Amino acid sequence: MDILNLLGNKAQPLSSTLSADGQLVSLSASLSDQLGYAPETLLNQPIERLYSVESVRALRSLFANPPADEQVPSLELSLIRRNGGLLHVVACGLLEWRSVQAPRLHLLKIPLGALGYRLREMHNANEVMSQMLQSAKVAYWCIEFAEAVDINTSPDEIVRQVFENDSHWRLCNRAMADVYEMPSDVDFNQQPVRLYWPRSPANEEFVRRLIEAGFSVDCALSVDRRHDGSPAYVENDVRATIVNGHLLRMWGSIRDVSQELRMQHDAEQRIDALRRVFDAVPDAVLVIDEQLQPQWRNAAFEETFGITQGDGIARLLLDNALPERTWHSLPLPDLSGRDVHFKVHCSRILIREGVAWRVAVFRESQGVRRAEELHP
Numbered sequence: 001m002d003i004l005n006l007l008g009n010k011a012q013p014l015s016s017t018l019s020a021d022g023q024l025v026s027l028s029a030s031l032s033d034q035l036g037y038a039p040e041t042l043l044n045q046p047i048e049r050l051y052s053v054e055s056v057r058a059l060r061s062l063f064a065n066p067p068a069d070e071q072v073p074s075l076e077l078s079l080i081r082r083n084g085g086l087l088h089v090v091a092c093g094l095l096e097w098r099s100v101q102a103p104r105l106h107l108l109k110i111p112l113g114a115l116g117y118r119l120r121e122m123h124n125a126n127e128v129m130s131q132m133l134q135s136a137k138v139a140y141w142c143i144e145f146a147e148a149v150d151i152n153t154s155p156d157e158i159v160r161q162v163f164e165n166d167s168h169w170r171l172c173n174r175a176m177a178d179v180y181e182m183p184s185d186v187d188f189n190q191q192p193v194r195l196y197w198p199r200s201p202a203n204e205e206f207v208r209r210l211i212e213a214g215f216s217v218d219c220a221l222s223v224d225r226r227h228d229g230s231p232a233y234v235e236n237d238v239r240a241t242i243v244n245g246h247l248l249r250m251w252g253s254i255r256d257v258s259q260e261l262r263m264q265h266d267a268e269q270r271i272d273a274l275r276r277v278f279d280a281v282p283d284a285v286l287v288i289d290e291q292l293q294p295q296w297r298n299a300a301f302e303e304t305f306g307i308t309q310g311d312g313i314a315r316l317l318l319d320n321a322l323p324e325r326t327w328h329s330l331p332l333p334d335l336s337g338r339d340v341h342f343k344v345h346c347s348r349i350l351i352r353e354g355v356a357w358r359v360a361v362f363r364e365s366q367g368v369r370r371a372e373e374l375h376p
Helices: 003-010 029-035 053-064 113-135 155-164 174-179 201-212 258-279 299-305 310-320
Strands: 014-019 024-027 071-080 086-096 104-111 139-150 167-172 217-225 231-243 246-256 284-288 294-297 326-333 339-352 355-364
Touching: 014 029, 029 071, 053 071, 053 104, 071 104, 086 113, 139 155, 139 174, 155 201, 167 246, 174 246, 201 217, 201 231, 284 299, 284 310, 294 310, 299 310, 299 355, 310 326, 310 355
Parallel strands: none
Antiparallel strands: 014 024, 014 104, 071 086, 086 104, 139 167, 139 246, 217 231, 231 246, 284 294, 284 355, 326 339, 339 355
16 A cells, blocks of 8 residues: 555545535535534535535635636635534635536545644734724834835935835724825725825935834834825834845834924914014014023124123123113123113013013113103
């Protein structure tokens, strides 16, 4: 007896035949035994009794779209044991339909055994992680490169490959879709990567920062594109999988900072407008913080005292302990270094709770004059 016959006798194959109308035409004794049934018990039973819902769907799909060569090379199936447990197998076989009136599917099955257990554990772990990520409030993403990026080359070439090599979204959760204002009926993971993360000078700079940081960086700004085409400014925490000098995938989380940047831009515009207003004031103005350090001066101050005299003027005001909201005459060095009498007025302004700054106004005067109250 040769080795194949010996193996065949010791390990009887698990086989079955199914009809196009969903009936079990035959199954081997070894398969019946694996499922916990007596021989002949399952004959002429509907396949729903033997196979899981997903497996029934796959089998019916085969009959609906039979392979042209009648060959069924590989099929993952789950059979239902008598005790309710599942027998996971890989099947191959023949779907007869060309030369017969009633098509039949003949399958030979191999139990996955310990491999099946590990696959189920991986599947369960993946399902748990997917559910956690999909329900998370943080926006998570992952880009996988079907064509790996060679990072053992120049930065310019790496940037080119990142944007030109074939890539796709491996995972984008619901929070990610919300940032990009994705309609609920659109699957983010099926969309082109470049549609939402286009190549641009800002994003090229983003990739260069990743290169410099070894593809491990936090709070890196990129300019992406929302579903409606409007820009989305997002901060990225990025990590990557690199094997043998090739970038296989990048993943991370994002935070939409578009509104913050707009508010910052608006604040900068308002500050710039205030600077222009104060620069139009003919009197010299100096703003001093709670540590008596100059924080800002207008154009008239620089024209009168120069750009380096802020510290000295602040110390003179401190030494003279000028009272609030009153004009006082005080000799101060002008731009040429000579002492000139100025009328000085100081006011405190509350910056935030417990922190007050001082605004000093300087007006050149002739001679020393008595103090004058400033009335509203």
